[in-house]
Amino acid sequence: MADTTTPSAAPVTPLPPRLARPVSEALLNEKWDRCLSNLLIKSTLGLGFGVVFSVLIFKRRAWPAFVGVGFGAGRAYEECNSSLKQAARDIRK
Amino acid sequence: MASRGPPGARGMSNRFAQFKLVLLGESAVGKSSIVLRFVKDQFDSYRESTIGAAFLTQTISLDENTTVKFEIWDTAGQERYKSLAPMYYRNANCAVVVYDITQASSLDKAKAWVKELQRQANENIIIALAGNKLDLVTEQPDKRAIPTADAEAYAKEAGLLFFETSAKTAENVQELFTAIAKRLPLEQAGPRHGARGPAFLRQNNTTNLTIHIAPRWPLNSLMLRTSLRSVRALGSKPAAAAAGRQWQAAVVRRGLVRSYAIDNKPTADNAKLPASETLTAPSTAPPPPASAVAPTIPLENAPLTPPAPAATVPPPPPPSPPLPRKKGFFRRLRNYILTLTILSALGFGGGVWYSRINDNFHDFFTEYVPYGEQAVLYMEEMDFRKRFPNVASRVSGRSSRDAGEQVTIPAQSGASWRVADGGEPAGRQSSAIKKTAAAVKEAVKPQDAKVPASVVEAQQETAKLPVVESKATPPAAPVKPETTTTPEAIVAKVEEAAKAVVKKDDKTKGFKAPEVDEPSRWPPASPIDPLAIPDAAEPVVQDLVRMLNDIITVINHDNANEKYASTIYKAKNELAKVGSKIRDIKAAVEKDAAKEVRAKTDHFEKAANELITRIDAAMVNQEVHWQIEFEEELKALQKAYNEKVEVVRQRERDIHEAKLQNKLLEQAIELQRQFTAGIKKHVEGERDSRLGKLEDLSAAVKQLEKLTTGWNEVVDSNLRTQQLHVAVDAVRASLEDAHHPRPFIKELVALKEIAADDAVVDAAIASIHPSAYQRGISTSAELVDRFRRVATEVRKAALLPDDAGVASHASSLVLSKLMFKKQGLAAGDDVESILTRTQTYLEEGDLDNAAREMNGLSGWAKTLSRDWLGEVRKVLEVQQALEVIQAEARLQSLRVE
Numbered sequence: 001m002a003d004t005t006t007p008s009a010a011p012v013t014p015l016p017p018r019l020a021r022p023v024s025e026a027l028l029n030e031k032w033d034r035c036l037s038n039l040l041i042k043s044t045l046g047l048g049f050g051v052v053f054s055v056l057i058f059k060r061r062a063w064p065a066f067v068g069v070g071f072g073a074g075r076a077y078e079e080c081n082s083s084l085k086q087a088a089r090d091i092r093k
Numbered sequence: 094m095a096s097r098g099p100p101g102a103r104g105m106s107n108r109f110a111q112f113k114l115v116l117l118g119e120s121a122v123g124k125s126s127i128v129l130r131f132v133k134d135q136f137d138s139y140r141e142s143t144i145g146a147a148f149l150t151q152t153i154s155l156d157e158n159t160t161v162k163f164e165i166w167d168t169a170g171q172e173r174y175k176s177l178a179p180m181y182y183r184n185a186n187c188a189v190v191v192y193d194i195t196q197a198s199s200l201d202k203a204k205a206w207v208k209e210l211q212r213q214a215n216e217n218i219i220i221a222l223a224g225n226k227l228d229l230v231t232e233q234p235d236k237r238a239i240p241t242a243d244a245e246a247y248a249k250e251a252g253l254l255f256f257e258t259s260a261k262t263a264e265n266v267q268e269l270f271t272a273i274a275k276r277l278p279l280e281q282a283g284p285r286h287g288a289r290g291p292a293f294l295r296q297n298n299t300t301n302l303t304i305h306i307a308p309r310w311p312l313n314s315l316m317l318r319t320s321l322r323s324v325r326a327l328g329s330k331p332a333a334a335a336a337g338r339q340w341q342a343a344v345v346r347r348g349l350v351r352s353y354a355i356d357n358k359p360t361a362d363n364a365k366l367p368a369s370e371t372l373t374a375p376s377t378a379p380p381p382p383a384s385a386v387a388p389t390i391p392l393e394n395a396p397l398t399p400p401a402p403a404a405t406v407p408p409p410p411p412p413s414p415p416l417p418r419k420k421g422f423f424r425r426l427r428n429y430i431l432t433l434t435i436l437s438a439l440g441f442g443g444g445v446w447y448s449r450i451n452d453n454f455h456d457f458f459t460e461y462v463p464y465g466e467q468a469v470l471y472m473e474e475m476d477f478r479k480r481f482p483n484v485a486s487r488v489s490g491r492s493s494r495d496a497g498e499q500v501t502i503p504a505q506s507g508a509s510w511r512v513a514d515g516g517e518p519a520g521r522q523s524s525a526i527k528k529t530a531a532a533v534k535e536a537v538k539p540q541d542a543k544v545p546a547s548v549v550e551a552q553q554e555t556a557k558l559p560v561v562e563s564k565a566t567p568p569a570a571p572v573k574p575e576t577t578t579t580p581e582a583i584v585a586k587v588e589e590a591a592k593a594v595v596k597k598d599d600k601t602k603g604f605k606a607p608e609v610d611e612p613s614r615w616p617p618a619s620p621i622d623p624l625a626i627p628d629a630a631e632p633v634v635q636d637l638v639r640m641l642n643d644i645i646t647v648i649n650h651d652n653a654n655e656k657y658a659s660t661i662y663k664a665k666n667e668l669a670k671v672g673s674k675i676r677d678i679k680a681a682v683e684k685d686a687a688k689e690v691r692a693k694t695d696h697f698e699k700a701a702n703e704l705i706t707r708i709d710a711a712m713v714n715q716e717v718h719w720q721i722e723f724e725e726e727l728k729a730l731q732k733a734y735n736e737k738v739e740v741v742r743q744r745e746r747d748i749h750e751a752k753l754q755n756k757l758l759e760q761a762i763e764l765q766r767q768f769t770a771g772i773k774k775h776v777e778g779e780r781d782s783r784l785g786k787l788e789d790l791s792a793a794v795k796q797l798e799k800l801t802t803g804w805n806e807v808v809d810s811n812l813r814t815q816q817l818h819v820a821v822d823a824v825r826a827s828l829e830d831a832h833h834p835r836p837f838i839k840e841l842v843a844l845k846e847i848a849a850d851d852a853v854v855d856a857a858i859a860s861i862h863p864s865a866y867q868r869g870i871s872t873s874a875e876l877v878d879r880f881r882r883v884a885t886e887v888r889k890a891a892l893l894p895d896d897a898g899v900a901s902h903a904s905s906l907v908l909s910k911l912m913f914k915k916q917g918l919a920a921g922d923d924v925e926s927i928l929t930r931t932q933t934y935l936e937e938g939d940l941d942n943a944a945r946e947m948n949g950l951s952g953w954a955k956t957l958s959r960d961w962l963g964e965v966r967k968v969l970e971v972q973q974a975l976e977v978i979q980a981e982a983r984l985q986s987l988r989v990e
Contacts, residue, residue, distance in 0.1 A: 024960035025886040028902070028953065035899065081898040088897055091956050 031087065035080035039073055046072025110279050111162040114270075115182045117210070118191035119202040120170035123225035126260035127191060128167045131270055136261050143169040146181055153267075153274060161274040163187075182210060187219040187273050194224040194257060197238040200247075207251055219276045222248045223269055227259035445469050449476070634672045641668060810985065813847065817854075817982035820844040825975055834869035841866050844978065853981040857974040865967045876965060877935050880943075883961045884928050888912075890953040891924035897953070924954050940965055940972075 022030050050068020058064045116124040125143050129135050132151045147167040154160045166181045168174065182188055188210050192203035203222060210220055224244055230237045241257060248255035254272050258265040445468045448455035459466040641664055648657050824840040841858060848854035871879070891912070892905040912925055918933055919926040927946055934943035944965045947958050 025883045025957045027957060028886065028890060032902075077899060081900075084898055084902060085896055088893075088895065088953070091952060092895070 027087075031080075031084060035076070035083070038079055039076035042072035042076040042079075043069050044072065046070065046075075108159045108279060109162070110160070110277065111164065112186040112274075112277055113166065113184060114163045114187045114189065114273070115166040115168060115185040116189045116191060117168055117178060117182065117203075117206045118170055119193070119196075119199040120172070122170065122191045122193040122196070122199050123260050124170060124189075124191045125167050127189070127223065127225060127258060127266055127269075128165055130260045130263050130266045132165070134263065136263075138261075142171060143167060145169055145174060145177065151270075153270060155271070155274055155279075159279060161277065161279070163270065163274075178209075179213060182214045182218075184215055185218060186215065186277060187221070188214065189221045189223055189269065189273070190253075191223045191225050192239070192244075193226050194239050194241075194244075195226055195229055195236045200224075200239050200244060204247065207253065211251075217278070219254070219273055220251075221254035221256065221269060221273050222251075223265075224255075224257040225260060227257045227264055228261045231259075441465070441468070445472055449473065631672065631675050634668065634675065637668055637671065641665070810988075813849065814982050814986040816847045817844070817978070817985070820847045821975060821979045821982060828870065828971065828975075832872065832874075834871050834875070836867055836869045838866045848978070848981075851981065851985075854978050857977040857981075861970055861974050862967055865971055870968045870971050871964050873938060873940070873968075876940070876961075876968065879961055879964070880931065880935055883958050884932065886957050887924060887928060887950070887954045890957060893953050895952070922949075924950060940969055944969065 046068035047065055048068065049071075050065035053068070054061050054064035116128060118124050120142065125140055125147065126136060128147070128149055129137060129140075132149045146169060149165045149167065150162060151165065152160060152162040166185070168178055168181050190203045190206045190210070192199040207220055207222070210218060222244065224239065224241070244257075245255050247253075254269070254276065256265045256269040256272070258269055260266060441462070441464075444454075444458045444462060444465060448458040448465070448469050449472060455469065459469055641661070644657075645661060648654060648661070820840070820843055824837055824844060827835070827837045827840050841861075845854065845858055888909050889906050890902075891909050894901055897905070915921075915926055915929040917929070919929045921927075927949055931943045931946040934940075934946060944962060947962050947965075948955075950958060
């Protein structure tokens with residue numbers, strides 16, 4: 001009854017189907033997925049570099065490989081952290 | 094020097110003039126740039142200021158034949174060079190005063206320059222005002238400081254040429270100089286003044302370009318003047334021609350020195366000139382003696398000069414042997430004078446001839462050459478007379494030689510007079526009119542009183558003779574005193590003398606008889622009196638008489654009277670006889686002539702009469718003919734007129750009838766109209782009274798109809814409400830029926846149609862989100878199911894701080910599992926209690942409150958539950974709209990009853 005003044009004839013246009021956007025309850029999960037995959041890739045890359053360095057330079061020592069993994073994981077963590085913080089900032093806005 | 098003549102001198106009909114041009118104006122207005130543009134067609138953006146002055150020359154051609162050479166003095170505009178300016182503008186023929194149109198002060202300076210030029214420079218100087226730097230103004234119009242109109246007004250007022258130029262774009266530069274050249278007096282070329290020499294000597298210190306000026310005098314244009322002047326100079330100063338080379342120099346130099354009146358100067362110049370030339374132009378070689386003849390070649394080629402003097406001028410008198418030899422000197426003097434005379438005569442003749450061709454030269458010649466005007470006038474008159482002989486005699490009214498012949502044909506004069514006059518000398522016939530008048534007068538007189546002039550003359554001669562002779566003859570005495578007094582008296586008293594002679598003749602005849610033996614006493618002064626002969630008027634007789642008289646005179650003179658008296662007497666008789674014979678012949682001829690004339694007259698009269706009669710007859714015939722024609726014409730005209738009148742009358746009648754008919758028609762129409770009006774009135778009255786009741790009836794019917802329509806409406810609206818109820822129920826049913834979300838757009842459309850533009854229904858439908866009826870709304874079971882999923886997710890994020898990183902999320906994920914579960918409507922503001930409350934409301938079916946609880950979340954929790962909340966809201970909206978429509982339907986059904 002309160003809406004008597006609003007104009008009639010609601011637009012009956014078909015809405016475009018939402019394609020890539022996940023439902024709201026899956027937002028965090030998706031972020032976690034990305035972070036984990038990122039972690040995996042970066043760590044692997046780091047490991048790769050470490051192995052190569054250890055083979056070429058460091059006489060097949062183990063530690064360069066670990067250092068490489070550490071660098072990759074650290075980088076992935078940092079990126080994940082920033083993305084989450086950015087998301088939080090977007091929410092607050 | 095002369096061999097390097099200007100290019101214009103080679104062409105035959107070319108005009109070549111050279112002018113000094115000076116540029117003035119304030120510093121940095123672009124004088125030098127204008128000159129540079131004009132002379133070399135260049136422009137220099139960064140030009141240093143001129144020091145002192147710069148000299149340049151440029152030749153332009155106005156047309157095919159006219160070439161103008163400018164000697165341009167580009168002065169320095171800076172104030173410290175101002176005192177030098179007079180040196181440059183002195184004797185300048187033209188000046189260009191330049192100002193800068195972007196600087197107001199430059200125009201003031203230009204005005205000052207113009208004033209100075211007009212006051213101190215050559216009085217015929219042509220000044221052009223040029224506003225430079227036009228290119229700046231065209232780029233930026235606000236830079237202009239001096240409007241064109243102002244400068245132009247000033248130029249017009251001061252009589253200057255005006256141009257706005259741009260040395261940079263070359264705009265108007267060429268036009269400026271061309272306009273100046275056109276303004277210059279090209280006819281009197283060679284505008285050099287005597288004062289020029291020293292001026293350019295001084296300038297030679299500042300620029301070394303002046304060398305070129307001296308050799309390039311416009312010889313061609315000066316040709317005539319120099320040649321004439323040379324003749325005059327020679328006439329006045331014979332010694333000037335002594336040295337050939339110097340004389341040539343004088344000829345050329347005098348072209349520069351414009352001095353008409355002073356003839357003494359050239360000799361003074363002669364001595365100095367070679368020296369001054371070498372001073373001014375050290376580079377040019379001194380003219381070789383052989384080249385002295387050279388300037389005569391252009392003189393000969395010059396078209397306008399008379400060729401003869403030029404041809405005779407070149408051979409100057411050969412250098413004579415030393416003066417002390419008197420014989421050689423005289424011979425030289427004689428030769429010289431002879432040459433001079435011939436030259437001047439030829440020159441004068443040539444001048445007269447040329448002044449008839451060239452107007453300017455005519456003015457010059459008549460003004461400056463003595464007797465030139467008279468000679469030219471005489472030549473012109475001759476020419477005019479030759480061309481129009483009749484007009485000349487008529488206009489002038491002068492008695493020319495031919496005029497006399499026209500007058501000497503008096504109609505009444507007898508043949509005798511003509512013959513007598515013919516013998517006389519022509520000069521005495523000037524008074525022929527008077528003579529003939531006298532002759533006419535005398536012809537009227539009686540025959541014996543008539544005294545012909547020849548007789549009088551004879552008498553005079555004879556009368557004079559006795560004066561020379563001795564006065565021994567007394568009978569001649571009465572004549573003598575008259576003749577001796579004055580010749581005029583003799584002429585005046587001709588008639589009296591004649592009469593006296595008549596008497597005397599009678600006397601002498603009486604005399605003769607007694608003194609036969611003394612022939613010497615015969616009056617020798619009594620020659621045969623012409624009057625004694627009856628036919629004295631006959632010319633032949635008169636001639637004879639005169640002859641005889643002469644003889645007698647001679648005889649008398651010789652005192653041989655006695656010897657020839659008898660012979661003369663005989664001769665006299667013969668003469669008388671001849672006279673009578675002639676008279677007889679004359680009479681016979683006259684008679685014949687009269688007869689012939691009479692016959693001719695008769696014949697003519699007869700012919701005339703015949704002609705007259707013939708003409709009369711013809712005229713009568715013609716008249717009769719005309720009369721007949723006239724009558725016929727009259728009849729025809731009358732007929733035509735009558736016909737026309739008839740036609741007009743007929744037409745008039747027709748028109749009248751038509752008019753009458755029209756009037757009748759009008760009356761009929763009027764009557765008809767009255768009739769219809771009456772009928773209409775009648776019918777109206779009837780209708781008002783009887784048909785009035787019909788209207789009442791129809792009104793009643795209408796009311797009935799209205800009532801029925803009212804009922805119809807009620808029924809309709811009832812029906813509509815019913816339908817609305819049904820439609821709403823259908824929608825609700827479709828919503829509740831579904832186990833899965835399903836579009837209910839069809840039901841909504843039906844509802845809308847049934848509602849038939851009900852505002853409330855429309856608004857309610859509009860409040861539903863389009864996605865709701867397109868995709869359908871979730872059922873409550875679905876909502877609850879989804880809530881469970883959302884709640885687990887939200888619970889995971891329940892413990893997150895504001896700015897959560899990876900660590901926070903991980904810890905929240907782990908710790909949320911350790912939290913206590915709550916039940917029912919748990920109090921508290923934390924995420925867990927809110928979730929529990931929502932759960933409770935959902936289980937109760939209170940969607941509205943559940944949504945409100947979830948809306949109370951914040952942060953990540955709210956973000957995660959956003960979609961579920963939107964779903965719930967959609968469902969709520971649809972429910973609300975349906976309720977509104979149902980309420981409206983109910984209201985409508987209430988309103989009907």
